[in-house]
Amino acid sequence: MGRKSRTIKRVSRIGSYAIASSITDPTCVSCTTFNILAPIYKRLSQEDPSYRESDVKGVWLNRNKRILDWLLCEKASIICLQEFWVGNEELVSIYDKRLGDAGYNCIKLARTNNRGDGLLTAVHKDSFRIISHRELLFNDFGDRVAQLLHVELIVPFSQCRNNSVRQEILVVNTHLLFPHNSSLCLERLRQVYKILQYVESYQYENKLNPLPILLCGDWNGSKSGHVYKFLRSQGFISSYDAAHVYADADAHKWVSHRNHRGNICGVDFIWLLNPNRYRKLLKTSWSEALAGMLKHQLKRVSLTEDDAFAFLKADSEGDYITYFGFYEALQQLNLVGHCHGLCNEEVKELWLQSDVDGNGVIDYKEFKQQIWNTYSDQAEKTRDEVWDDIVNGTVQTIGFSVKNAVLFPPEVEKGMWPEDYSLSDHARLTVVFSPVRMPCSRLT
Numbered sequence: 001m002g003r004k005s006r007t008i009k010r011v012s013r014i015g016s017y018a019i020a021s022s023i024t025d026p027t028c029v030s031c032t033t034f035n036i037l038a039p040i041y042k043r044l045s046q047e048d049p050s051y052r053e054s055d056v057k058g059v060w061l062n063r064n065k066r067i068l069d070w071l072l073c074e075k076a077s078i079i080c081l082q083e084f085w086v087g088n089e090e091l092v093s094i095y096d097k098r099l100g101d102a103g104y105n106c107i108k109l110a111r112t113n114n115r116g117d118g119l120l121t122a123v124h125k126d127s128f129r130i131i132s133h134r135e136l137l138f139n140d141f142g143d144r145v146a147q148l149l150h151v152e153l154i155v156p157f158s159q160c161r162n163n164s165v166r167q168e169i170l171v172v173n174t175h176l177l178f179p180h181n182s183s184l185c186l187e188r189l190r191q192v193y194k195i196l197q198y199v200e201s202y203q204y205e206n207k208l209n210p211l212p213i214l215l216c217g218d219w220n221g222s223k224s225g226h227v228y229k230f231l232r233s234q235g236f237i238s239s240y241d242a243a244h245v246y247a248d249a250d251a252h253k254w255v256s257h258r259n260h261r262g263n264i265c266g267v268d269f270i271w272l273l274n275p276n277r278y279r280k281l282l283k284t285s286w287s288e289a290l291a292g293m294l295k296h297q298l299k300r301v302s303l304t305e306d307d308a309f310a311f312l313k314a315d316s317e318g319d320y321i322t323y324f325g326f327y328e329a330l331q332q333l334n335l336v337g338h339c340h341g342l343c344n345e346e347v348k349e350l351w352l353q354s355d356v357d358g359n360g361v362i363d364y365k366e367f368k369q370q371i372w373n374t375y376s377d378q379a380e381k382t383r384d385e386v387w388d389d390i391v392n393g394t395v396q397t398i399g400f401s402v403k404n405a406v407l408f409p410p411e412v413e414k415g416m417w418p419e420d421y422s423l424s425d426h427a428r429l430t431v432v433f434s435p436v437r438m439p440c441s442r443l444t
Helices: 003-012 017-024 053-074 089-101 184-205 226-233 239-243 282-300 305-313 323-332 344-354 364-372 377-383 410-414
Strands: 029-035 078-084 104-110 118-124 128-137 145-153 168-175 213-218 268-273 395-408 428-440
Touching (some): 029 168, 029 268, 104 145, 168 184, 168 395, 226 282, 239 395, 268 428, 282 305, 282 344, 282 364, 344 364
Parallel strands (some): 029 078, 168 213
Antiparallel strands (some): 029 428, 128 145, 395 428
């Protein structure tokens, strides 16, 4: 048996029920997200026994050929890659050729300021037709970017095609900023806000009723972070956690990344928002996210609820928080006064969200409701609600149920990182979805 056939056989054994389902069940679609670690970031290559500074190009080309073997054996309907080495023509040519021959349409996007790496999204022609795609350039500190694809399900998934059932979805691929220090957490949250604003604008400009949305990529934040809570407040669910019936508190049960500091954590997600899920106004979720960051900083300095109110109240003569005292507290908490901190507009948004009655001060009740109890148990319950009632003016569309999801290597599903894994410093996540009909409200 030749080397290539042995590789294919070895890769095929990596398969699981989830992957097998997408191949044997013609009603399913699958999506893979994978940060393949660009060679310009030598976090992994220097640990590789085969690494030689003079031969890094050959090492990485061979590794990417193995990754392609792996991806093509999975046959996912959509492939979202991060840290794709768009600056290397030879590597780009290899991916274009092999993915193209396998029936994929490939769309690539480089990070700004010639960073070298970027994103690649591949859509299989047998599963989806690309209606349009957009590029989102954050033009921020991290030179991060995102891709938005508007696609339509095609045969054999469209057995019931008719004018009343929309069969389109929106797919986003992105790689958020790594939080090298706590001040960058806000920058990463801004990136997610920009993505959701862009998706919302795209839907409005194209007069689209609510569609299923998949957000794929390396989010560089765990289930305990602000980005996770922000997306959950917007009605998104983590597909992997949904498949395994994990709660938000089950962050320790799986990992997907070992970072350059040696820490392991779960940062790779395929988020799903179905068109029948309750969704807060984006502006409201954003303000709550800012309040959540403030509460986090207050708790980091070991302040209780009462102490936190007293701290924000500062020298106020009354039992309330003034804007001056509020801003001064934000400075002490390092949330303003530097390039990655809250801007004046964001501070005002946070203040107006907290000052419910608009009387120019924040009393204890408002503090407790709008800052300290952000993302409360009631909010957790509300965000999981769906619109089940069929009302006048509702249209039929498709949504997705999560049939299964797997991470590879399998050890990461148990919260461990295998020392012999060398394809990347990220695990690959694949989710299998089953399209289902569901109602959604028309845009007004």
